Amino acid sequence: MQETSLYAPVKRFLESLEFTVKGEIGNCDIVAVRDGEPPVLVICELKLQFNLELVLQGVDRAAACDEVWLAARMSARGKGREHDRRFRALCRRLGFGLLAVSGKGEVELLLSPAALAPRRDPKRRSRLMEEHRRRRGDPVVGGGSRAPIMTAYRQDALACAAAMTDGPKRPRDLKTISPRAASILLDNVYGWFARAERGVYALTEGGHAALQRWPQVAHDQG
Missing domain, CATH: 3.40.1350 (Trna Endonuclease; Chain: A, domain 1)
Known part of the structure; x- marks a missing residue:
């Protein structure tokens, strides 16, 4: 228990x-x-x-x-x-x-x-x-400590990642998804994003893996 x-x-x-x-x-x-x-x-x-x-x-x-x-x-x-x-x-x-x-x-x-x-x-x-x-909804059951916490920041990062599955994006393309999209792409806390060219970012293998791990969360935020 x-x-x-x-x-x-x-x-x-x-x-x-x-x-x-x-x-x-x-x-x-x-x-x-x-x-x-x-x-x-x-x-x-x-x-x-x-x-x-x-x-x-x-x-x-x-x-x-x-x-x-x-x-x-x-x-x-x-x-x-x-x-x-x-x-x-x-x-x-x-x-x-x-x-x-x-x-x-x-x-x-x-x-x-x-x-x-x-x-x-x-x-x-x-x-x-x-x-x-x-934090959108209540994505984490309280009392646990082993799984990564689905923070509001992680939710926003997943939403940005979901929006990039069809190709690289500029931060301004993602502003409607998250007001902090620019800092999420630049800081790249989880290693999900890579700079494709000046001012343009693409998903890494880690980003695709994150969308597979949390598909429902990414769908809900997108």
Whole structure:
């Protein structure tokens, strides 16, 4: 069993609270945003069981968001940390929300997040909000760490690559696909593009391979 198995039920729970939920943004398992003035930014971390490492992750994330939620699998025999009053008291003092996910995918609210006022990290919060805004759809299941993350930048690069399958392009030809097409081609972070001539770029073998690896993503962005 993997942490990614918790993603779908926790996502459904947060969506029921009118959040827009996306996985794996800025090393956070889940980033959720609810529209408003100002918008509410939530970070939720996933673990197979409630433990100190999960709490420490929450502490690390607290400065970058408005609410921290911790979610883990409900212990089969009811002897897990989620039933420990000391553990709940610690999370309550930190202002964290707790969610327990049953084997059937049902989510139980153990503790609602408190409206505390921890020290904020505006730059980090801004980066999360911007990535959440730019990312098209929700292409990554939260809780995973092995596969490359489908960031908004990677989505834009795939869209540019998909548009170049019929031949080389100039950056200005791709502006309608991505406003940052010029920097994507010039920086060539993934090695998908090669300069064919002055101001003109073509796909490399790596670019064609990327389109085969993520065909649906490239199609959706194109």
